[in-house]
Amino acid sequence: MFEKAVGDGVTITPLEVWHAQEFADHLDRAREHIRPWVGPRFVTDTVDDARSTLRRYATATAEDGARIYGLWDGGAIVGGVMFVAFDPVWGICEIGGWLEPGAVGRGLMSRSVDMLMQWAFEERGMARVEWRCRTDNDRSIATARRLGMRSEGVLRSSWVFEGRRYDKEVFALLRDEWAARRTGA
């Protein structure tokens, strides 16, 4: 009911607890593709655990914190975006996202993150939007750069996957940089 068009026939809506079955079905399609790049707690195997993720976000949203949104294509979830962290007092938030393999390469992530940034900067008055990813996550880095974000540095040895440690890169866009992009400056 409360949805926006992302383009290419895909819509974005808030992901809520009652979407647990669709979310779990989507994770079955996305799991191995996203596992190296997203937090391990996010990559669940059962409907109950998928519901727990959505409940965790719902609780945070009720406190004006983290939020999660689903990308829907033909009645199925094909990916999503989230405010991993959202701090209206400091004016800082972090956005993240993921897609199942069939949804990659269509501009869905760039357009969805752009929507979240618009809301964060223009409606919520955020000063800074961050994007964090492994330094070897080429597609994620390309998305951050496509959105005009600037690399601010590398957090060495701060990501663990299958017993190996990886570096993580922090990207950010500031409110005046967002405004300049909007006016084409």
Ligand SMILES: CC(C)(COP(=O)(O)OP(=O)(O)OC[C@H]1O[C@@H](n2cnc3c(N)ncnc32)[C@H](O)[C@@H]1OP(=O)(O)O)[C@@H](O)C(=O)NCCC(=O)NCCS
């Ligand atoms: C990171 C991830 C979300 C990026 O997905 P993506 O589809 O490459 O991202 P975008 O939405 O920015 O799409 C860009 C691609 O769509 C194309 N595209 C088509 N229409 C477009 C449009 N209107 N706007 C922008 N790009 C468009 C671009 O040319 C680009 O294609 P290319 O890769 O062949 O150059 C995806 O690779 C993924 O889910 N990875 C696993 C999970 C993950 O790493 N999440 C991020 C953790 S930090």
